Amino acid sequence: xxxxxxxxxxxxxxxxxxxxxxxxxxxxxxxxxxxxxxxxxxxxxxxxxxxxxxxxxxxxxxxxxxxxxxxxxxxxxxxxxxxxxxxxxxxxxxxxxxxxxxxxxxxxxxxxxxxxxxxxxxxxxxxxxxxxxxxxxxxxxxxxxxxxxxxxxxxxxxxxxxxxxxxxxxxxxxxxxxxxxxxxxxxxxxxxxxxxxxxxxxxxxxxxxxxxxx
Numbered sequence: 290x291x292x293x294x295x296x297x298x299x300x301x302x303x304x305x306x307x308x309x310x311x312x313x314x315x316x317x318x319x320x321x322x323x324x325x326x327x328x329x330x331x332x333x334x335x336x337x338x339x340x341x342x343x344x345x346x347x348x349x350x351x352x353x354x355x356x357x358x359x360x361x362x363x364x365x366x367x368x369x370x371x372x373x374x375x376x377x378x379x380x381x382x383x384x385x386x387x388x389x390x391x392x393x394x395x396x397x398x399x400x401x402x403x404x405x406x407x408x409x410x411x412x413x414x415x416x417x418x419x420x421x422x423x424x425x426x427x428x429x430x431x432x433x434x435x436x437x438x439x440x441x442x443x444x445x446x447x448x449x450x451x452x453x454x455x456x457x458x459x460x461x462x463x464x465x466x467x468x469x470x471x472x473x474x475x476x477x478x479x480x481x482x483x484x485x486x487x488x489x490x491x492x493x494x495x496x497x498x499x500x501x502x503x
Contacts, residue, residue, distance in 0.1 A: 291354070294320055295340040298332055307385070308378070311356055313341060322356035323377070325384045331358055346377060353377070361433045362389055368429065372421045374414060383407045383418075391465040393430055396422050402448050406461035441468045442486050443479040450486045459494060467493045 296315035303309055309329060313320045322341060332339055341356040342363045355377060357363040362384060369380035383392060386407035395403045401415035410418075442450050454464045467490040471477050475489055 291343045291345055293340055293342045294322075294356075296320075296338065298335050298337050298339055300335065301329055301332070307382070311341070313339070313356075320354060322354045323381070324356040325358075325362075325381050327385050328356070328358050355381070357384075359389075364429065364433065365389060365393065365426075368422055368425060369418070372418050374417065379407075379409055379414075382409055386461050387465060388462060391462065393426055393433075395465075397426050397430070398444075399423065400447070402451050403461050403465060406455060441472050441479065442481075442483075446480075446483045446486065449483050450490070453483075453487050454490055454494075457491070463494060464490070 294313055294315050296313045298311070299314045299319055300312040301309065302312075307326050309324050309326050311322045311324045311328075311332070313322060322343065324341070342358070342360050344355045344357070344363055344366060346353045346355065355363075355366065357366060366377075366380050366384060369375050369383060370377065383404070386392070387395060387403070391403075394400070396419050399419045401412060401419060404410055404415035404418060405412055441447065450468070451464055454467070455461075459467070468486070470493050471486065471489040472479070475493075477485060477489055
């Protein structure tokens, strides 16, 4: 079993859609690893040294290497693979859709609405992920250092808030982060009106867009 590889970034390619291949040179050998697209933002430029945590999968006697930024990300990938109907491609898509703590929280709290924002994940698949992994992740997150946040809208209004923000074009990751900020930094009560949550979230997201365009 290959636990991790430490070497030089020799190249990054996007192969058909969002499939990203990292070529890592280790002791004069080049390893091709499929990685989450998000990981490309954390990698050094070509020629830089990095450490990638790996998962080896054998399909029809052909080995495939998958690479991740941390042991926790790799472990969650492995948990996702145990869910019936979830393959490596869909597991990586889920990791790309949400930050790791947010993905763990969505599964534990049964937030299927945010899980279906991942391309290829339907409502039944999201429900199956929550059903099969909730208990496992409750235990795993303690050792992995992830804790479910207590902030955000009350369960009774969360779906409506999320649906409105998704309809406005915001991504699952942006919505999750905005609601966390509104809860923690703005201090909006969990049972505040739906309109207040939406207004505050849009205000935060809009201010971020303005900063990014400066």
